Amino acid sequence: MDQQQLFVKMAVDGWNQQIKFTNNTLDKISDEELLNEISPGKNRGIYLLGHLVAVHDQLLALLRFEDPSYPELRPVFIEAPDKAIADLPPVSQLRAQWHAVNNKFSAHIDSLQPADWFTRHASVSEEDFEKEPHRNRLNVLMSRTSHLANHRGQIVLLVPKG
Amino acid sequence: MDQQQLFVKMAVDGWNQQIKFTNNTLDKISDEELLNEISPGKNRGIYLLGHLVAVHDQLLALLRFEDPSYPELRPVFIEAPDKAIADLPPVSQLRAQWHAVNNKFSAHIDSLQPADWFTRHASVSEEDFEKEPHRNRLNVLMSRTSHLANHRGQIVLLVPKG
Numbered sequence: 001m002d003q004q005q006l007f008v009k010m011a012v013d014g015w016n017q018q019i020k021f022t023n024n025t026l027d028k029i030s031d032e033e034l035l036n037e038i039s040p041g042k043n044r045g046i047y048l049l050g051h052l053v054a055v056h057d058q059l060l061a062l063l064r065f066e067d068p069s070y071p072e073l074r075p076v077f078i079e080a081p082d083k084a085i086a087d088l089p090p091v092s093q094l095r096a097q098w099h100a101v102n103n104k105f106s107a108h109i110d111s112l113q114p115a116d117w118f119t120r121h122a123s124v125s126e127e128d129f130e131k132e133p134h135r136n137r138l139n140v141l142m143s144r145t146s147h148l149a150n151h152r153g154q155i156v157l158l159v160p161k162g
Numbered sequence: 163m164d165q166q167q168l169f170v171k172m173a174v175d176g177w178n179q180q181i182k183f184t185n186n187t188l189d190k191i192s193d194e195e196l197l198n199e200i201s202p203g204k205n206r207g208i209y210l211l212g213h214l215v216a217v218h219d220q221l222l223a224l225l226r227f228e229d230p231s232y233p234e235l236r237p238v239f240i241e242a243p244d245k246a247i248a249d250l251p252p253v254s255q256l257r258a259q260w261h262a263v264n265n266k267f268s269a270h271i272d273s274l275q276p277a278d279w280f281t282r283h284a285s286v287s288e289e290d291f292e293k294e295p296h297r298n299r300l301n302v303l304m305s306r307t308s309h310l311a312n313h314r315g316q317i318v319l320l321v322p323k324g
Contacts, residue, residue: 001295003166003169003280004165006280006295006296007169009296010296010298010300010301011304013296014304014305017305017308018308038201038319039200039201039204040201040202041323042201042319118165118168133163133168134168134171134172134175136172138172142172142173142304143176143179145308146176146179146180146307146308146311147311149309149311149312149315150312150314150315151315152312153311153312153314153316154315154316154319157200157201157204157316161203
């Protein structure tokens with residue numbers, strides 16, 4: 001395994017681990033419990049789940065993999081804060097979309113060559129990228145791994161005491 | 163910048179960003195507010211702060227940088243759950259230790275050569291490391307970046323509404 005393969009493995013393993021942890025957490029919370037706030041006056045579980053689906057869906061485009069599948073989630077779960085929009089999709093739909101978007105990710109991750117991870121992401125110009133080679137696709141995956149960890153730490157608060 | 167330097171920059175930037183975010187969050191929460199639970203029945207802010215100090219302190223040893231400075235925090239904030247131990251250090255002390263341990267980190271990060279990040283961490287034998295080269299120091303830093311993001315997402319719940 002060369003250095004580039006090694007580093008890609010490290011970053012992808014970190015992503016997959018957070019996805020797995022988040023799935024384990026979501027499996028312990030019922031649809032009804034996801035309607036609760038993670039703490040009084042704070043975001044609801046359903047909003048955080050929708051937010052993660054919407055962010056990962058947009059990430060498909062940011063990584064130049066494919067167009068978002070659920071662009072309609074962006075205004076609801078990224079541009080608007082929780083409770084600004086009364087009508088949210090049902091939790092069961094968001095759960096299905098969460099798994100679907102992450103499965104798409106897995107397929108792209110599996111087919112991408114290590115060197116391709118070090119090419120630019122969609123929001124940086126080729127000119128800027130030449131000067132700032134760290135603004136690559138793998139770096140976006142790493143920062144979204146932290147984003148996921150951040151919100152998983154919140155969603156876990158809804159797991160009922162065993 | 164060669165490939166190895168680039169990887170290290172990406173991972174270290176991710177770590178530094180989470181430290182900065184966490185500091186910004188802690189600056190908005192008073193010592194009294196840190197005594198509150200992040201959600202009813204869940205961990206208190208003081209416990210999470212102590213937990214992060216203790217984990218980062220242990221990390222100094224895991225990365226083979228230096229011995230932990232505050233080994234007395236480990237039984238209180240890693241081995242015991244919140245509220246199991248009645249007497250916790252004052253928040254002001256934990257805040258000072260938080261900055262001290264992260265400053266130590268910064269100094270080690272600044273002086274470590276990129277290739278040294280890809281050497282084994284302290285909990286893997288040289289024999290196992292030969293077969294599993296991803297169990298290196300940089301990988302530990304990356305996984306602790308997610309750990310920090312996870313708990314920062316919880317501590318932020320204590321920031322009072324502006």
